[in-house]
Every structure is written in C-alpha cells, then in structure tokens.
Amino acid sequence: MSEDTTTRGGDPRRWLSRAVTLPYVWLLLFFLAPFLIILKISFAEPIVAQPPFTPLLEWGERGFEGLRTTFENYAFLFQDGYYGIIYLASLKMAAIGTLLCLLLGYPMAYFIARQPSRRRQVLLLAVILPFWISFLLRVYAWIGLLNNRGVINNVLMSLGVIDEPLTMLYNDFAVYIGIVYSYLPFMILPLYANLERLDVDLLDAAADLGAKRWQAFLDVTLPLSMPGIVGGCLLVFIPAVGEFTIPALLGGADTLMIGRVLWDEFFVSRDWPVASAVSIVLVLLLVAPIMWFQHVQSREQEAGR
Amino acid sequence: MRRRPLGLLTIVAFGYAFLYVPILSVVIYSFNDSRLVTLWGGFSLRWYAHLLADDELLEAAFLSLRIAAVSATVATSLGALVALALHRLTRLRGRLLLSGMITAPLVMPEIITGLSLLFLFISMAEWIGWPATRGATTITIAHITFSMAYVVVVVRSRLAGMDESLEEAAMDLGGRPLTVFFDITVPMLLPALVSGWLLAFTLSLDDLVISSFVSGPGATTLPMLIFAKVRLGVTPDINAIATIIIALVIAGVVTAALLSGRRERATVR
Numbered sequence: 001m002s003e004d005t006t007t008r009g010g011d012p013r014r015w016l017s018r019a020v021t022l023p024y025v026w027l028l029l030f031f032l033a034p035f036l037i038i039l040k041i042s043f044a045e046p047i048v049a050q051p052p053f054t055p056l057l058e059w060g061e062r063g064f065e066g067l068r069t070t071f072e073n074y075a076f077l078f079q080d081g082y083y084g085i086i087y088l089a090s091l092k093m094a095a096i097g098t099l100l101c102l103l104l105g106y107p108m109a110y111f112i113a114r115q116p117s118r119r120r121q122v123l124l125l126a127v128i129l130p131f132w133i134s135f136l137l138r139v140y141a142w143i144g145l146l147n148n149r150g151v152i153n154n155v156l157m158s159l160g161v162i163d164e165p166l167t168m169l170y171n172d173f174a175v176y177i178g179i180v181y182s183y184l185p186f187m188i189l190p191l192y193a194n195l196e197r198l199d200v201d202l203l204d205a206a207a208d209l210g211a212k213r214w215q216a217f218l219d220v221t222l223p224l225s226m227p228g229i230v231g232g233c234l235l236v237f238i239p240a241v242g243e244f245t246i247p248a249l250l251g252g253a254d255t256l257m258i259g260r261v262l263w264d265e266f267f268v269s270r271d272w273p274v275a276s277a278v279s280i281v282l283v284l285l286l287v288a289p290i291m292w293f294q295h296v297q298s299r300e301q302e303a304g305r
Numbered sequence: 306m307r308r309r310p311l312g313l314l315t316i317v318a319f320g321y322a323f324l325y326v327p328i329l330s331v332v333i334y335s336f337n338d339s340r341l342v343t344l345w346g347g348f349s350l351r352w353y354a355h356l357l358a359d360d361e362l363l364e365a366a367f368l369s370l371r372i373a374a375v376s377a378t379v380a381t382s383l384g385a386l387v388a389l390a391l392h393r394l395t396r397l398r399g400r401l402l403l404s405g406m407i408t409a410p411l412v413m414p415e416i417i418t419g420l421s422l423l424f425l426f427i428s429m430a431e432w433i434g435w436p437a438t439r440g441a442t443t444i445t446i447a448h449i450t451f452s453m454a455y456v457v458v459v460v461r462s463r464l465a466g467m468d469e470s471l472e473e474a475a476m477d478l479g480g481r482p483l484t485v486f487f488d489i490t491v492p493m494l495l496p497a498l499v500s501g502w503l504l505a506f507t508l509s510l511d512d513l514v515i516s517s518f519v520s521g522p523g524a525t526t527l528p529m530l531i532f533a534k535v536r537l538g539v540t541p542d543i544n545a546i547a548t549i550i551i552a553l554v555i556a557g558v559v560t561a562a563l564l565s566g567r568r569e570r571a572t573v574r
Contacts, residue, residue: 012472012482017397020390023383023453024399027406030450034421037428104323107316125562130324132554134511136528137547140535141327144334144544151330184324242414244514249535259416259514266420266518276424279417290412 042276045070073277083261083278087285090258093172093247094240097179098187101236102229104180105187109228110221112188113195124192131185139178139249146174146250170252178246183239187232194228195221227296234293238286258282328551335544352545359542362530369510369527372441376448377505381498383449384456384505389490391457392464410454419518422447426519439521447519448512452505459504463497496565503557 077083112123130138145151146169153165168174198221206216244259251257258278265275335353339346356362387407390397397403410418426436426443436443471493475485491498513528520529527546534540 012476012485013394015482015486016386016390017394020386020394020397020403023387024403026383026450027403027453030422030425030446031406031410034418034425037424038417038421041424104316104320107313108320111313111317121562121566125558126321127324129555129558130328132507132558133328133551134528134547136511136513136531137331137543137550138327140531140543140547141331143535145327145330181323181327184320238412239414242416244416245532249532259414262416262420272424275420279414279420282414283417286412286414293412294408 038276038279041273042073042280043070044273044276045072073273074281076274077277077281083281086256086258086261087281089256090241091285093175093255093257094179094237094243097176097183097240098233098237100176101180101183101187102233105184105191105232106229109188109191109195113192113198127185127188135182136245138182139246142174142177142181142250143169146177169250170255172251172255174250174252175247175255175257178250179236179240179243182246183236186235190231190235191225191228194225194231198224227299231293231296234289234296238289238293241286242282331544331547332551334541335548337541337544340541352541353549355542356545356549361525362527362542362546365525365527365530368441368524372445372448372526373506373509376445376452376509377502379445380449380452380505381456381502384453384501385460385494385498387453388457388460388464392461407454407457410451411458413451415451415512415514416518418451419447419515422450422515423518439519440524443519443521444516444524444526447515448505448509451515452508455504455508456501459501460494460497463494467493500561503561 108127112120112127115123143150147153148165148167148169150169152168153162156162157165202220202224203216206220207213211219242259243257244263247255247257247260248263251260262275262278262282265271265278336348336350337345338349338351387403391400391404391407394400422443423439426439430436472485472489475489476482480488511528512526513532516526517529517532520526531543531546534543
C-alpha cells in the first residue's frame, strides 16, 4: 500500500489544486455568470412576458442569427435626470454617513489603542459585539428610539428640554444615524489596527521638541494613521452607497438612495432591463473606491509584516 | 505629567452609549405589558408567550436556522479550500480570477448580488429546468456564495501565521495527502474554521436583501418576516425576538472570548 501512497498523491499540492476546482466552478457559476447575465439583460429591451426582457442572442432555424442589443436602458438612465440625482444623493449620503462615522470612530479607536492590554480587549469586544447581533434588528431598534413618541422624545419632554416631539424618524437624519450605528465597528477596527502600531516614541520626541499635544496629534498621529482612516472610510462608504435596509426602514419618502430605488424598480415597476442597467452603473461607480481599498489593503499588509 | 483628556473620554463614553442604548431599549421594551411600544405598562412576559404561539414566525425561524447551518457548513468547506489554494498554490492556473471572484462579493452591494442570482436562477430554470421553484435551496446557494468570501478572509489570516513544518514532517513520514489534511491541517486551522463558520452562520441568519430576491412562494426567512412586520409598524413581539437573539449572541461571544483568552494564556505558559 505504501507504493500506492506515493503514486496517488505524494504531492499534496496536486490534490489541493484538484479539490479547489469545486469552489472554483461554484464561483464561476454562482458569482461570475450571474453578473454576466445582469450585464446581458441591461442591453435587452423590456417586453411584457416572463421573463420580461428580450433575448440577447437570436436563435433562428439556422442557429445563431445575430446579436440584439440596445443602449436604450443606459440612454434612459442618463437622459432621465431622476437617476442622476439619485446616484449623487446616494454618494452624498454615504459620504456624510462615513464622515460622521469617522468623527465618532477615530476618538474611540484612539482611546482603545492607548489602554492597557486587558482593558483594550474588553473595549474592543464591546465594539464588535453589536456586529454579531442582527443588522436588521439593530436598525429596527432605532425606530423605537427616534419615534415621535419614542424613547428619546419621551425623555426630552419629561425633562422639559422640549415641548413638542422632535421629528427624528423617516428622514435623512435617521438614515445617517442608521449608517453610523451599523457601520461603526467597520470604521473602528482598521483605525484601531493602525493606531495600535503607532510608535509612542515619536509622540514623546515631538513633546520633547516642544510640540503641544494637539500639534503632535496633527503633525504625527494623524498623518501616520492615514491608511487606517482611508481603509475604515472605504469599508463604511462602499456598502453604504448601495444600502437598502437603512433607507427603507428609517428614511422618509423623499430619502432617495439607489438601493431602495433599485428594489422598487425590480419589485414594483418590474422593469428588469432598467434595474440591470442601474446595477451596472452602480458597480462602475464603486470600482474606483474598491480599487483604492485593495491598494490600501495590500500596502497595510506589507506594513504589518 | 499628562492631563486627563476629558474631551476624549466624553466622546468615547458617548460612543459606547450610542452602541448599547438601542439594544438596551429593545430588551427593556420586550418586557413591556403595553401594546403601545412607547408606554410602559408594567413587566410582562406576554410577548414571549405570543412568539411561541406564532406558527408562521416559528416556521420562519426554523427555516432560517436550517439554511444558516447548511450554508455555513458548505461555505466553510469550500472557503477553506480556496484559502488554502490561494495561500499555497502560487502558480495555480486562473489564480487571479479566483482571488478576484472571492474578493468581489465582499464589496458587491447585496442588492446587486441578489438581483443577479435571481436572474441566474430564472435563466437556469429556462435552459435546464432547474431550479423549478425558488425557495430554501436557492437561498442556501446564494448564502453559500457570499459567505464563502468571508470564510476565506478569516482562514487566510490564520494561514499567514501558521507553521507548515508539521505537515511536511507528516508527509515525510509517509502520510497520505488526505490523511495529513484531515489529521494535521484541519486541526491546526480549527479556530479559523470555527470563527469562519460562525461568521457565515450569522451572515446567513441575518440576510434580508439577497433572500428576498432569490426566495419564492412559501419560503419566508426570519429576516423577511421581521421586515414585513416592521414595515407595517412596530410590534412588541419583534422586541421579544430581538431580545432572544441578543441574549444568544452575547452568551456566544462572551464564551468565545473567554475560551480564546484561556487558550492564549495557556500557550503563553
């Protein structure tokens, strides 16, 4: 039997390269192919049928007869100012949400990174813990807090701070809260990983040379933590642009975010070709930030070694 | 002499309050006797009793758990293979495509993943007659596909810090590749496999958007049901579901943290 061993797979790498075919094919079939199909449908014409779009390839009696494409769906997107406004609004809301996340996340990451090891772990765990609790339920929790007759309004009114309830739910404000709340751990973790590596001697040196604390922060800490800032911001920004659940539950009727419009385009208007074109443009919008993220990641990995 | 940074402390305290007040308020209101979510009507467990009597909800919960368990298991197996291949087979054919396809789901908006998979299932049903109906199977496939990407991230970071000499020694001693894989590689990767599985399980249990696209009549997962209920208005029984999930998660995370803390201390000794 020992001969069998050497011939059948003395090389585990060969075994692995065979075994990896399975996930490889899986990804080709369930990740790449669907994306190509969306691309294909975005060039098809909508028709009233099941499925509601024309086939891209024309198959006649003699087989393949031609390629039927239309750029109308894309032309529609660009001519109709509606979609342009929604894309810009989504980018704007994601950007503001990301900035707010950074403003809250940076001090927290900075603080955690400066604690003794034991306490650091507990504080970090407390940041990660909410992430494991259902995203949907965490967004839902804010409805009860922000409601006109919700917890915050009740507390403020009983304290006499306000006489009438503040309108905090079903508007952009609530969406920002939702984004910051849902994505705060994604901001804090890369920032923490970066700030933890920061050489404290550099700050001492700055102090010895007469720099004030805020000066040392602006001139030393902030520039050195730039990779963490960029990484955290992109981790928040990229999913926030296409976010559906938060605007759907916390946003108002006038909160236009592309994820929600796409959902309606698909489930309500049932215009699949336009929904596909909307998706493709969204992916194209995200390519630049994604490439930037990849770049930052690979540099960070090298720095970590 | 360093000043105590009071401003910083205030922000940090606010941050943690921001993270935990919503969770706390859901837990408190789940024990509220009043039907009005905002009024305190005394302590009561009625919403928990309500849950147990809600067949639709129990069914959705069991469906979600089943999908999560199956998809996490498959995603962990496939993801571990991809992570190993990317880590060790530097000259694998199509390596770039593989690493692209396994990273892309991490950044792809869920809504597009859902839409594109639905189009795939519809096209497949047309061409080969499968899947005839959409439901638990199609949701499971979708969940495997996106959670695999997260498993790969977790396993790869473990592989980066792993010593390969044990496996080489086992090979030198004549171990068959499969035996070495299951006797040496898998146990060494076990912590990463467990956290990868838990992550995949959580992501699946939590997914609303992708499930909504690829599901069909008769297959309603827990998040889909909760979403439908929330859209109709806040109902106290959702507070009860949330509290149960929060309790399970906190118990799980704290146990895991204690266990890994003990292991770390053991290795230090």
